[in-house]
Amino acid sequence: MIYGYIRVSSDRQTVENQRFEINNFCEKNQMVIDRWLEETITGTKNVENRALGKLLNKMKKDDILICTELSRLGRNLLMIMGILNQCMSKEVKVWTIKDNYRLGNDINSKVLAFAFGLSAEIERNLISQRTKEALARKRAEGVILGRPKGRKSSKTKLTGQERKIKELLNNKVSYSAISRILKVHRLTITNFVKTNKLEVLKQ
Structure with missing residues (x-):
């Protein structure tokens, strides 16, 4: 059996690119996917x-x-290695397209899988470390990160209802x-009128 596996981290991501790549690969190699498996889930989940x-x-x-x-299999070294080890112990083959790996039960496959997983883990750690250092540097320079404390969003439940409120x-x-x-609290109306200076026409 040949299985095509597709994973995305959120429903906002499309699966079509992965499906296209796998189908294109199979067509070139005269293979047919017997079963597809798609899941929308983070790669860090067990x-x-x-x-x-x-x-x-x-x-x-x-x-x-x-x-x-x-990286579609998992997002850290131990998880990827665990999955590959399970496949190798069952003599199940894992083929990847972008990485161009053909992983089986031989020692070369294990070494390649380890090397790839290790490099991916190191790269993620470096990115995380660079991000933390950049944020720390900005804080040291006095840059305020995120929305200022105590500052409220300019948009409320009543935004866009100004004309209707004035008519009422x-x-x-x-x-x-x-x-x-x-369908809001009376104080919400009071504050909204005051904040937006909704004047009432004099009779």
């Missing part, structure tokens, strides 16, 4: 709690798992009644 874990338990000797790159006020509708109409 493989036992992922659909991939259930698939690995079912796979048999000489089955092939194809994905675009090893002009028709002498009370704040309490307006709050019920717009």
Whole structure:
């Protein structure tokens, strides 16, 4: 059996690019995917709690798992190595497209998998460290990061309702009644009118 595996970290990410790459690879190598597995989940979640874990338990000797790159399997060295070790012990092959690896049960595959996983882990740690250093440097320079403490967003539940509120006020509708109409607290109406200076027409 040949399995195509696709993983994205969130539903905002598209799976189509990964599917296209795998299909294109199979077409060039005269292969056909027997079963697809797609999941939207972070790569840091334990493989036992992922659909991939259930698939690995079912796979048999000489089955092939194809994905675009090893990082689709997991986001840290230990997880990737654990998955590859499980595949190798069952004599399941793991093929990746971007990395161009053909991982089997031989020592060369194990060395290559370890080298890739280690380099990926080091790179992630370096990126994290550079980010922390950059933030620390900005703090030392007096740069305020994020929204200033105590500062509220300029947008509220009533943003965009200014005209409607003014019309109600002009028709002498009370704040309490307006709050019920717009389904907010009366004080929210009061503060919004005051903040946005919604003047009432003089009769």
